Amino acid sequence: MVNSWATFGVDLHLEPTGPGLRRGLTDALREAVRTGRLAPGTRLPPSRSLAADLGIARNTVADAYADLVAEGWLTARQGSGTRVAAGVATGAASPHGEPSPSGAAFPPGAPAGSGVRPGSAAAPATTGPVSRPHEPDRPVHDLRPGMPDLASFPRTEWLKAARRALNSAPYHAFGYGDPRGRIELRTALAGYLARARGVRTDPERILVCGGISHGLKILGTVLAARGVPTVAVESYVLRWHRALLGAAGLSDTPLPFDELGTDPGELSDEGAVLLTPAHQFPMGVPLHRDRRAAVVEWARRTGGLVVEDDYDGEFRYDRQPVGALQGLDPEHVVYLGTASKSLAPGLRLAWMALPPGLAGEAVEAKGGIDTCGVLDQLTLAEFIASGAYDRHIRAARLRYRRRRDALVAELARRAPSVRATGIAAGLHVVLRLPSGTEQATLRAAAWHGLAVDGLHRHRHPDATAEPCDALVVGYGTPPDHAWSAALDALCAALPE
Amino acid sequence: MVNSWATFGVDLHLEPTGPGLRRGLTDALREAVRTGRLAPGTRLPPSRSLAADLGIARNTVADAYADLVAEGWLTARQGSGTRVAAGVATGAASPHGEPSPSGAAFPPGAPAGSGVRPGSAAAPATTGPVSRPHEPDRPVHDLRPGMPDLASFPRTEWLKAARRALNSAPYHAFGYGDPRGRIELRTALAGYLARARGVRTDPERILVCGGISHGLKILGTVLAARGVPTVAVESYVLRWHRALLGAAGLSDTPLPFDELGTDPGELSDEGAVLLTPAHQFPMGVPLHRDRRAAVVEWARRTGGLVVEDDYDGEFRYDRQPVGALQGLDPEHVVYLGTASKSLAPGLRLAWMALPPGLAGEAVEAKGGIDTCGVLDQLTLAEFIASGAYDRHIRAARLRYRRRRDALVAELARRAPSVRATGIAAGLHVVLRLPSGTEQATLRAAAWHGLAVDGLHRHRHPDATAEPCDALVVGYGTPPDHAWSAALDALCAALPE
Numbered sequence: 001m002v003n004s005w006a007t008f009g010v011d012l013h014l015e016p017t018g019p020g021l022r023r024g025l026t027d028a029l030r031e032a033v034r035t036g037r038l039a040p041g042t043r044l045p046p047s048r049s050l051a052a053d054l055g056i057a058r059n060t061v062a063d064a065y066a067d068l069v070a071e072g073w074l075t076a077r078q079g080s081g082t083r084v085a086a087g088v089a090t091g092a093a094s095p096h097g098e099p100s101p102s103g104a105a106f107p108p109g110a111p112a113g114s115g116v117r118p119g120s121a122a123a124p125a126t127t128g129p130v131s132r133p134h135e136p137d138r139p140v141h142d143l144r145p146g147m148p149d150l151a152s153f154p155r156t157e158w159l160k161a162a163r164r165a166l167n168s169a170p171y172h173a174f175g176y177g178d179p180r181g182r183i184e185l186r187t188a189l190a191g192y193l194a195r196a197r198g199v200r201t202d203p204e205r206i207l208v209c210g211g212i213s214h215g216l217k218i219l220g221t222v223l224a225a226r227g228v229p230t231v232a233v234e235s236y237v238l239r240w241h242r243a244l245l246g247a248a249g250l251s252d253t254p255l256p257f258d259e260l261g262t263d264p265g266e267l268s269d270e271g272a273v274l275l276t277p278a279h280q281f282p283m284g285v286p287l288h289r290d291r292r293a294a295v296v297e298w299a300r301r302t303g304g305l306v307v308e309d310d311y312d313g314e315f316r317y318d319r320q321p322v323g324a325l326q327g328l329d330p331e332h333v334v335y336l337g338t339a340s341k342s343l344a345p346g347l348r349l350a351w352m353a354l355p356p357g358l359a360g361e362a363v364e365a366k367g368g369i370d371t372c373g374v375l376d377q378l379t380l381a382e383f384i385a386s387g388a389y390d391r392h393i394r395a396a397r398l399r400y401r402r403r404r405d406a407l408v409a410e411l412a413r414r415a416p417s418v419r420a421t422g423i424a425a426g427l428h429v430v431l432r433l434p435s436g437t438e439q440a441t442l443r444a445a446a447w448h449g450l451a452v453d454g455l456h457r458h459r460h461p462d463a464t465a466e467p468c469d470a471l472v473v474g475y476g477t478p479p480d481h482a483w484s485a486a487l488d489a490l491c492a493a494l495p496e
Numbered sequence: 497m498v499n500s501w502a503t504f505g506v507d508l509h510l511e512p513t514g515p516g517l518r519r520g521l522t523d524a525l526r527e528a529v530r531t532g533r534l535a536p537g538t539r540l541p542p543s544r545s546l547a548a549d550l551g552i553a554r555n556t557v558a559d560a561y562a563d564l565v566a567e568g569w570l571t572a573r574q575g576s577g578t579r580v581a582a583g584v585a586t587g588a589a590s591p592h593g594e595p596s597p598s599g600a601a602f603p604p605g606a607p608a609g610s611g612v613r614p615g616s617a618a619a620p621a622t623t624g625p626v627s628r629p630h631e632p633d634r635p636v637h638d639l640r641p642g643m644p645d646l647a648s649f650p651r652t653e654w655l656k657a658a659r660r661a662l663n664s665a666p667y668h669a670f671g672y673g674d675p676r677g678r679i680e681l682r683t684a685l686a687g688y689l690a691r692a693r694g695v696r697t698d699p700e701r702i703l704v705c706g707g708i709s710h711g712l713k714i715l716g717t718v719l720a721a722r723g724v725p726t727v728a729v730e731s732y733v734l735r736w737h738r739a740l741l742g743a744a745g746l747s748d749t750p751l752p753f754d755e756l757g758t759d760p761g762e763l764s765d766e767g768a769v770l771l772t773p774a775h776q777f778p779m780g781v782p783l784h785r786d787r788r789a790a791v792v793e794w795a796r797r798t799g800g801l802v803v804e805d806d807y808d809g810e811f812r813y814d815r816q817p818v819g820a821l822q823g824l825d826p827e828h829v830v831y832l833g834t835a836s837k838s839l840a841p842g843l844r845l846a847w848m849a850l851p852p853g854l855a856g857e858a859v860e861a862k863g864g865i866d867t868c869g870v871l872d873q874l875t876l877a878e879f880i881a882s883g884a885y886d887r888h889i890r891a892a893r894l895r896y897r898r899r900r901d902a903l904v905a906e907l908a909r910r911a912p913s914v915r916a917t918g919i920a921a922g923l924h925v926v927l928r929l930p931s932g933t934e935q936a937t938l939r940a941a942a943w944h945g946l947a948v949d950g951l952h953r954h955r956h957p958d959a960t961a962e963p964c965d966a967l968v969v970g971y972g973t974p975p976d977h978a979w980s981a982a983l984d985a986l987c988a989a990l991p992e
Contacts, residue, residue, distance in 0.1 A: 147671060147672075150667045150668055150669075150670040150671050151667040153667065153670045155662050155663065158662070158871075159655075159658065159659055159662055162655065162658060163655055166651050166654070166655055167651060171646045171647040171649065171975060172646055173646075173842060174646040174649045174840035174841070174842040174843075175643060175646050175840070175841055175842055176643075176841045176842070177842060210706075210867050210868075210869075211865075211867075213863070213865065214867065217863070344670035344671070345670070345671050345672045346669060346670040346671060346672070346673060346869065346870035346871065347670075347869055347870070347871065348866070348867060348868060348869045348870075349869070367709070367713070369707075369709065370844070371706050371707070371710065371844060371867075372706075372844060372869070373706075373842065373843055373844045373845070373868070373869045373872045374842035374843070374844075375654075375842065375843065375871075375872055376869045376871055376872065479667060
């Protein structure tokens with residue numbers, strides 16, 4: 001169902017019923033405020049009349065208003081009605097300038113789900129000719145983190161966008177293009193990232209790349225060329241990302257980690273720090289507001305570079321989104337985003353918003369040419385511009401939230417000794433296990449045909465944080481029809 | 497018009513009239529013999545009855561038969577009729593095992609046409625933020641080599657293939673894939689390359705990459721890791737390719753060049769040699785059969801690697817195709833092909849057929865992951881498998897041949913002091929100028945709004961061959977409607 005609330009220039013794309021309806025309305029209003037289409041001070045229609053206008057229940061509108069008042073986007077005063085709050089800047093991620101210390105969960109920019117991991121893929125490469133089967137072996141249930149539900153890739157909508165994009169593209173778009181990527185996509189991304197993630201950038205400073213891995217490779221080359229010897233990383237971090245930094249000639253050192261997230265207090269002359277601020281991978285906590293400020297302060301003081309891996313920033317469920325750290329200081333933070341979680345890794349499309357001083361070096365490190373196919377770039381640009389991307393994200397968010405809710409409820413019933421953390425966002429949770437049971441649980445999982453990661457896999461070897469036993473469970477990967485069985489197998493594998 | 501010659505399992509896609517009719521029939525018969533659908537010894541129908549069957553003139557069939565007899569695919573004996581020759585192996589590039597010493601012209605795997613060249617793109621990168629206009633400035637007439645006619649990109653057919661590919665793909669195809677590329681594409685390529693270029697490979701040894709540049713980057717990494725210090729290149733060579741080798745830490749040294757093509761006689765312990773055997777870039781001569789044999793012999797004797805850049809092998813006009821050098825020795829030759837000339841550079845799709853011992857290292861050098869978008873890979877696989885690729889190539893070949901003929905005729909009339917060479921194939925010609933006039937002609941060309949390369953641009957700085965004055969003119973780039981005006985401007989700029 002699509003309603004157009006034309007009076008305010010707000011396009012509402014609403015689920016017909018259920019929690020998605022309220023969420024859709026809340027999101028649309030938040031976006032309208034954030035983008036300035038609803039200016040500060042604007043008085044919103046009474047909930048009763050908006051409800052009648054949209055053909056929905058008054059309570060739904062009242063709840064949406066209440067959510068947005070709680071988040072600070074709207075104000076409600078007796079006798080004055082509901083108004084857009086003063087001081088909510090266009091493009092801001094949050095009216096408070098900082099996110100609440102809740103979470104947004106995220107999967108990383110590295111292969112995990114469908115069987116081929118960078119590590120395992122490289123392994124046979126060193127031992128001779130590659131002779132793996134056509135499709136990598138897959139476990140019965142794949143709950144490793146880092147993959148969205150590939151079965152829900154919007155094939156029909158994507159093809160429609162491809163048709164429009166291909167038919168309207170000038171012929172020279174099919175040539176060797178701007179090394180930064182197609183201008184249509186960079187323009188669409190600049191708008192989307194400002195609106196949805198609070199990123200402050202413009203198309204001239206966006207660099208399209210072939211995945212977060214590619215982005216890190218480019219940045220590693222730039223940092224190495226600048227003479228940066230070491231990059232600070234988090235205590236929990238993807239091995240693959242460390243390997244990419246290593247391949248560029250950079251060493252890495254872990255920052256301390258506690259319940260407020262990664263602690264940047266020990267940053268000194270590293271030159272760069274790689275963080276997952278919205279939803280620490282894999283722990284799931286967002287970086288605390290004080291620490292966000294501290295990281296930016298460090299970068300300003302030392303001239304260091306902050307690399308923000310926002311791999312799953314689109315997926316947050318319980319609170320308002322954690323805006324991008326980049327929005328605090330676009331001069332010192334590189335923002336990295338990707339279509340790998342929001343659409344599919346197979347697109348091989350990701351993007352960086354670069355500080356002005358870095359754009360030229362990054363283009364050079366990319367090789368001076370556009371390495372990404374223009375047809376997918378043009379299609380994604382059309383997909384975003386037409387609103388199909390937002391609709392897809394909204395539907396995916398609802399799907400994953402339901403899965404998460406089912407997971408948490410089922411765990412409480414069947415595995416009460418297991419505590420689910422990092423659940424506020426993203427496509428994975430961390431299941432804390434009784435001490436000393438991680439290896440046994442992984443064996444039990446394998447016995448149940450389940451692929452899942454142990455937390456130790458993602459712990460930096462030099463991390464000082466107390467090791468804890470846990471599973472990292474990606475609930476995005478199974479197709480809908482297989483989700484219940486996967487959840488059942490997971491519960492069967494967990495200690496009771 | 498599509499005729500099906502079902503008796504022999506030969507699908508004929510014929511132009512209704514003109515030279516394309518004879519060519520289409522010849523090509524279809526040649527493919528049928530090459531692929532084994534017409535077995536050695538098979539007697540072909542009399543030209544009169546085939547002509548009646550197809551509804552075309554008897555002479556056309558007789559001419560096609562005569563062409564194929566001359567090429568060695570068929571035999572004709574008094575009283576025995578026309579038969580498929582004995583000993584023409586399935587998948588062979590040519591019944592003689594070696595190409596005739598004629599040409600097939602080719603454009604390189606590097607950007608040239610639409611304005612952004614790697615060199616110029618990298619230039620602003622070193623001087624600060626990138627701030628070029630959205631679309632690079634384009635000259636009125638772009639006749640630089642290396643670009644196909646982008647306006648003839650088969651949008652409708654491509655979209656049809658995309659729809660079929662996307663709708664039939666298993667959902668896990670959208671995940672992180674095999675680092676070698678999608679199996680559907682590698683399978684389609686292995687068949688196509690055997691049939692059209694005489695390449696001997698299988699899908700397990702094909703590596704999909706994002707352009708010939710990407711392939712050279714991968715090979716450069718492999719060679720450097722093997723300790724190869726120097727790569728032999730041709731006296732005429734793309735700067736961009738030399739830069740890619742240099743970026744991998746390899747030096748390069750030029751081989752001598754004469755009217756028989758590049759002379760491999762001086763090869764010693766270089767470890768690798770990069771060649772354009774089918775159609776030397778930019779000179780246009782094919783590598784002489786004796787020299788092809790000598791290169792392979794060198795590789796066998798020293799364990800060296802031959803890198804064959806077959807950038808435009810699909811486009812040959814006057815004689816039978818020059819088969820891939822790789823077919824002579826798949827253990828020592830890497831074959832590099834690309835969709836950049838046959839379809840469009842914007843696809844960023846190319847492929848390597850690797851010796852068995854090299855596949856693993858190349859996968860590792862690629863980064864252990866698939867870096868190319870799967871949607872375009874699946875679409876190209878479907879495009880090839882459905883026959884749309886062959887049809888497109890055939891139509892493009894006809895278009896470019898007509899342009900070449902017009903170019904040669906117009907030059908003879910308006911610029912008789914200019915000699916066109918390297919015209920048997922490819923998308924560019926070399927126009928030999930009176931000595932000492934290259935710079936003045938380039939200035940005149942610019943004055944006429946024409947972008948064109950001087951031959952000196954592509955001469956290796958250490959080459960020993962006598963420098964000669966010439967233009968390298970890419971006639972593929974202009975869209976059809978602009979071709980006449982471009983040709984007119986070119987003739988106006990040339991010395992009379």
